[in-house]
Amino acid sequence: HSLRLKNDLMRLAASEVENLNAYAKPGRKIFDRVTKIIKNRTTYKISRQTIAGSMGKKTSLGYDLEPDFDVVLFIYDKISSLKPVVDQFYDILLNNLPLQCRSSIIELVAIQAALEGGTNILEAFRRFLQLIKDVDNIYINFFDSVTRPRPLILDAVNPFNNYAKPIKPIHKAYFHQSLKKH
Incomplete structure (x- = not known):
């Protein structure tokens, strides 16, 4: 043994x-x-x-x-x-350093859009595009007890991590350019 x-x-x-x-x-x-x-x-x-x-x-x-x-x-x-x-x-x-967590940002925006769009996939997708287009005013917060200024994409796992904080104009241009391609 x-x-x-x-x-x-x-x-x-x-x-x-x-x-x-x-x-x-x-x-x-x-x-x-x-x-x-x-x-x-x-x-x-x-x-x-x-x-x-x-x-x-x-x-x-x-x-x-x-x-x-x-x-x-x-x-x-x-x-x-x-x-x-x-x-x-x-x-x-x-x-x-380049913007990290791009996929996490997109996922959290998609979750928020789905929550706001209800069961209508087209409406959720439309809301997703609106959120990305207006990223300066985005407010995604899965915690009721936390209030922070915009822009906010609060990490659902770590409420101290705001994914929107490091988004610079060059990153916004990247998101907008990506939307135009699709």
């Missing part, structure tokens, strides 16, 4: 190691890109950087789960609060 258990554990561990290795190279590229973008644009002097999370520790949370990456940057500057650093890094990334 112990040999069989050992073999089963080795097979399980081999799959997990393979899973971690499959994420290591692309994750490292993302880490390098994010670090370079911040270093080239920040007013703070970065002393060193490291990958944390399960990839940094070379651990994973379980079988067939995606490992996580945390980009950790250390700064030389002595400051009383990290808020200005975090705000600056956030703004740098927001303005220098």
